[in-house]
Amino acid sequence: MDYRAFIAKYAEIGVKGNNRNQFEDALVRQLRIVLKEVDGTFTVTKTRGRIYVEAEGPFDYDDAVAAMRRVFGVSAICPMCQYPVEDVDSMVAHVVDYMKDVYAGQKISFKVETRRANKKFAINSQEINALLGEKILEACPNTRVDVHQPDVLLRIEIREKLNIYSSEIPGPGGMPVGTNGKAMLLLSGGIDSPVAAYMVAKRGVKIDAVYFHAPPYTSERAKQKVVDLAKIISRYTGPIPLRVVNFTDVQMEIYQKCPHDQLTIIMRRYMMRIAEHFALEHDCLGLVTGESIGQVASQTMQSMLVTNEVCTLPVYRPCVGLDKQEIVEKSQEIGTFETSILPYEDCCTIFVAKHPVTKPTLKSILKSEAKLDEHMEELVRTAVETAELIWVE
Numbered sequence: 001m002d003y004r005a006f007i008a009k010y011a012e013i014g015v016k017g018n019n020r021n022q023f024e025d026a027l028v029r030q031l032r033i034v035l036k037e038v039d040g041t042f043t044v045t046k047t048r049g050r051i052y053v054e055a056e057g058p059f060d061y062d063d064a065v066a067a068m069r070r071v072f073g074v075s076a077i078c079p080m081c082q083y084p085v086e087d088v089d090s091m092v093a094h095v096v097d098y099m100k101d102v103y104a105g106q107k108i109s110f111k112v113e114t115r116r117a118n119k120k121f122a123i124n125s126q127e128i129n130a131l132l133g134e135k136i137l138e139a140c141p142n143t144r145v146d147v148h149q150p151d152v153l154l155r156i157e158i159r160e161k162l163n164i165y166s167s168e169i170p171g172p173g174g175m176p177v178g179t180n181g182k183a184m185l186l187l188s189g190g191i192d193s194p195v196a197a198y199m200v201a202k203r204g205v206k207i208d209a210v211y212f213h214a215p216p217y218t219s220e221r222a223k224q225k226v227v228d229l230a231k232i233i234s235r236y237t238g239p240i241p242l243r244v245v246n247f248t249d250v251q252m253e254i255y256q257k258c259p260h261d262q263l264t265i266i267m268r269r270y271m272m273r274i275a276e277h278f279a280l281e282h283d284c285l286g287l288v289t290g291e292s293i294g295q296v297a298s299q300t301m302q303s304m305l306v307t308n309e310v311c312t313l314p315v316y317r318p319c320v321g322l323d324k325q326e327i328v329e330k331s332q333e334i335g336t337f338e339t340s341i342l343p344y345e346d347c348c349t350i351f352v353a354k355h356p357v358t359k360p361t362l363k364s365i366l367k368s369e370a371k372l373d374e375h376m377e378e379l380v381r382t383a384v385e386t387a388e389l390i391w392v393e
């Protein structure tokens with residue numbers, strides 16, 4: 001079928017009054033961003049509570065659909081045929097051709113639903129429904145009309161153009177990115193944090209990211225892997241400012257001065273402090289990590305309590321209740337898995353103790369951190385000041 005346009009539908013629940021405008025504008029903006037990558041020229045418009053995507057000239061249909069399916073807030077996409085509004089006969093011909101083409105020979109029941117915003121036609125919507133029903137039955141002998149539970153709900157709109165559509169491709173749901181503030185993601189090269197980013201972004205949150213890099217212990221390729229992951233996430237979220245912090249000196253200082261079984265926890269506390277610094281500087285309303293309860297020593301309830309203690313912002317951990325396998329499945333679905341499992345070293349694993357504490361107490365950690373003096377403050381300041389900003393899109 002020669003589809004020319006789409007309706008991007010969204011769930012209307014909770015989208016009322018002023019929110020609605022903001023929601024629709026963000027949806028239009030995100031649709032434009034994802035469609036930039038697709039072959040073809042598109043215009044995205046909002047008219048009377050509807051969002052239309054129209055192609056000017058030839059375009060890659062499959063890519064366009066895939067791109068729109070990455071836009072949070074879209075509940076469904078309806079591919080649509082469009083023709084100029086001429087006379088009744090030409091409308092009937094287009095609709096009959098559409099049915100013949102899309103449901104060729106299929107045994108289906110259908111119902112026609114017409115909306116006539118453009119009163120150019122002498123006959124009203126009811127009359128159009130009846131006329132089209134009759135003509136379709138004549139042209140497609142396998143079909144029958146069922147006004148209660150039709151297999152196919154054929155929608156005809158007579159607006160500036162004649163719109164014909166009858167199918168819905170499910171979208172991801174959620175809320176458009178940017179309608180719910182911004183958060184700072186701690187993005188590592190692992191499986192979990194990209195999934196966490198996806199889940200928070202799906203609720204309308206814009207994502208900024210920070211990655212802690214420890215050269216020469218972690219290589220350029222490990223850093224590139226994180227950039228690549230951010231790039232995949234940005235297909236859903238739009239451009240991501242990624243801050244790469246050189247964490248080596250901070251990590252070495254902890255390694256030299258603190259008990260090794262507490263390294264991961266203390267390191268995580270410094271990551272949180274630095275992430276929060278950037279978050280506050282850039283108007284983020286929370287932090288996001290890929291932690292899940294009990295996954296590793298640094299993610300027991302006790303460890304997370306101790307880690308959290310350095311933060312004033314809320315820390316969102318959307319993977320918290322998921323098993324590893326569930327996180328893996330989600331990462332496969334969103335397309336980050338293959339990159340996440342590339343074998344480049346992680347800054348945490350290099351200094352990691354054989355037997356890290358699983359139930360640290362805040363008291364013991366504070367005691368160890370007390371050994372870190374002004375020198376550490378300076379190292380943290382330098383790490384913040386020398387962070388490299390990469391715009392990933």
Ligand code: ATP
Nearest residue numbers: 186187188190191192193210211212289290291347
């Ligand atoms: P992931 O698969 O997300 O790396 P993980 O199971 O390897 O998670 P940890 O290494 O304990 O878990 O990290 C827990 C969380 O801390 C990560 O999900 C991420 O949000 C953050 N984190 C860990 N290392 C880094 C890093 N080098 N840079 C930025 N954030 C990090």
Ligand code: MG
Nearest residue numbers: 188189190346
């Ligand atoms: Mg990790």
